[in-house]
Amino acid sequence: MDAVLIIQSLISGIMMGMVYALLGVGFSLTWGVMHVIHISHAAFGLIGAYLSYSLLQYCGVDPVVSAAVSVPLLFITACGLYQLLIRPITRAQNIVMASMILTFGLAIILENIMALIWKADPRVLTPTYSSGALIAGPFYFQYPHLVGFGLSVLGITAIYLFLKKTYTGMAVRAAWQQPEAAQLYGVNLYRISMITFALAVSTAGAGGISLALLNSFEPHSHNLWLIYLFLVVIVGGVGNVIGTALAGLIIGVITGLSMAFLPFQWVNLVTFGLLMIFLIFRPHGLIKQEGM
Amino acid sequence: MKENRIKDFSMFLITAVLCGLMLMTPAAGFGAGKTIVIGGSLPLTGAYAETGQWIEKGMRFWADEINTKGGLLGRPVEFKIYDDQSDVGKAVTFAEKVITVDKADLLFGGYPGTAARAVMPVAEKHKYVYVSMGGHMKSFLQGYTYSFGAPPLMGEWWYEGFFQWLATVPAEKRPQKAAVYTINNPVGLSLIDSIDRWTKKLNIKIVINEKYNAPLADATALIVKAKQSQCDILFANGFFPDGVTMMKAAKALDYNPKAIVQGIGSVVPAWVKELGKDGDYVFSGTVLSGQLKYPGNDKLNAYVKKTYNLNEYPLYFGFGYAWMQTLEQAVTGAKTLEQTKIRDWLKKNEVNTIAGSLTFDERGLPAPINFGTQLINGKVELISPKNIQTREPVYPKPAWEK
């Protein structure tokens, strides 16, 4: 196996991994902060992908630009959805279970709505640069992959800075680490939960666009994406932004290396096998530290 | 007070009689006999929804046609279609239900191959004739007597047409080294069969022979490898999502083999719609085509033109229709709904479908059918065998347009 192919596989893996990380970071937050396991998270990612598909197809808007439209749109939608659906179940005895059942139903509804609007046939996001690659010596970086990767790094950095540097972001962390004290210092838990949920959903949208730049998608694709969400969140540690990003990188490296050294058909087997071993030794994920 | 009650009661009586009449009317109207129920399941939602819905459309087109002609054995036909949500387990459950609970008169064929393969033993157990595409060669080697592939979808035959054409290309112009990437599932693996046989015959060296699991997130490394190994023919034995990933990588990396051969990814209409010019020039195979000159094809084309504004009926629309054609001719030929008699008739007689005339062997299979195809200007052209060729293939494949 020559070095070029190994590095090329690593590049591919890392780009993919970061996209999964962006898709997963919001899932991780809603899980960590609100104890809501948001099964329809990936379905919202898919909505982001479809929105950018339509905007590209009918208005010629580049996916990166359309992210600027669909991300806020998803934010507003998610706020409404929180008031309507999520807030009532936060009073449930077992929020985790209740949220899983509720959002599982929501995922099915969203899938059907998408199938209704965009039909069941698969779609491919093909911006003008979709057929090119940056060639660096013997290595290739497909432009859409680069853009998806860039969008992911940007998205994760933005979330990190939001949580680290803004009062609202700090309140999100505070609400999750010590909800009682957070309330005593003026944090309105419902408001913070709404923001967390909406933010998570909008990052899912951005993640969906990034993933659509790499792969084709159909209304049921979110089921597949959901597996990657669980993967990055469990490896990274629930609620941990840096952990999620690291998990994305690690999964990317593992996928890349197994692509280079093993028959391709083993790649998924190795990835999930390592995940299981990993969980035995680090059941809390990479970073146990609550917080970022 | 009392008067009111009598009034109420009479109103009730009148309503009841009217309801009764309404219930009886349809039965009286049909006269000749009750509806023939044809049951089964299709993937109307989930992973294979797109294809499942086209099969349903083809079946319903057949049903409308036969009902306007006076029905099957003089009785109207009606479908009882369950949505198996692209789940093989559910397809089996629904097949059992259709036979044992709904007591349907006939069974229709399901999709995809994995579901058909699982329903075949159910049909055999209950002695129901099952006309479908089957689940590739293996499923027809189990000794089932009630299952028919009419026409079947046979991965093992899939590239026959393409290779027959390639054999006519002068040896020095043929590709020398092949890269074969195959999706790791029964459908993908069945495609390798004809590649193995023909590459030996044509002296093409298989340099790369790798399998991958779905989903294929990125094909860059695969294409780099093919490019490095100077493979001048690429076999992408997969479905739509991985097929697209492969094509996009090939274009981005400017990989220009003499030919790209696609499994079944390019069969879906979305291939042309979503990839546009980049989807052009891939070779593949087919069992059915609106461009074949068999009777019925023009009628189907006219219908899809009018209803869906398509120039040619989609493959699975044709499959749905052809399976029902076979079942119809068997029932009409046997003059009964008795399953064993229908089966025996099919074993002995010929049916005429939009895929041509078919006679079935012990396995329930017709003689190998496959037509080589190539996508040219967004249109599936038949390239092989020579007598049905709609266009001379474009070979070698032109370089990517940037």
Added chain:
Amino acid sequence: MLSVENITVCYGQMKALQGVSLEISQGDMVALIGANGSGKSTLMNVISGMIQAVSGEIIWEGRPLKGLSPDNICQAGIIQVPEGRKLFPGMTVEENIIMGAYHPNVRRQAPESLQKVFSTFPRLADRRRQFAGSLSGGEQQMVALGRALMAKPRLLMLDEPSLGLAPKAAAEIFMIIKELNKEGMTILLVSQEVLETLSITTYGYVLENGIMALKGPSRELRENPKVKTSYLGL
């Protein structure tokens, strides 16, 4: 400034507080003492809006507080330092303190407030980048106090500020509390260190099984035979 009138709180069937009343005036430091489970923390949480009373009134600066949410009560200037400090363990010392200024009313003054907190607790300034969970008990209590001061409290409620601290650290904390009151801060102090508490406060209340059993100037309570036997071990 704050008057609690006839508050009753129920946890299911159990009455945690029964007709409890309490008065605090501007600049006062009032003690609330009682055994474990007597209802001290419950009373604080009712004032903070964390627990809803079944009946009774809480009047703050002439306005009723009943029905307001904790964040609104925080905005009104009543700040609690909860028992066990309840710091944000995954945040740094500085972030913990800054979170005290979360409320928009005080957010603008945050930089100056932070300077002031660090000059009051110079030890925290050195550790500002450490995670709050890694500090000693005394230091953690300082962080909790610093966080509360950022919120510019007009009534500071301290729930067991010396609990679990080494004697030296506890004495230090009491020093600081006394200092704060001297600067004009109105304080409600809940503590099991009865002698210490009664010696720095002006007025005191004694809760027993959810009922206000005794009240009076701290000096008198200290001499009260019942207090002596029950709480001072004399």
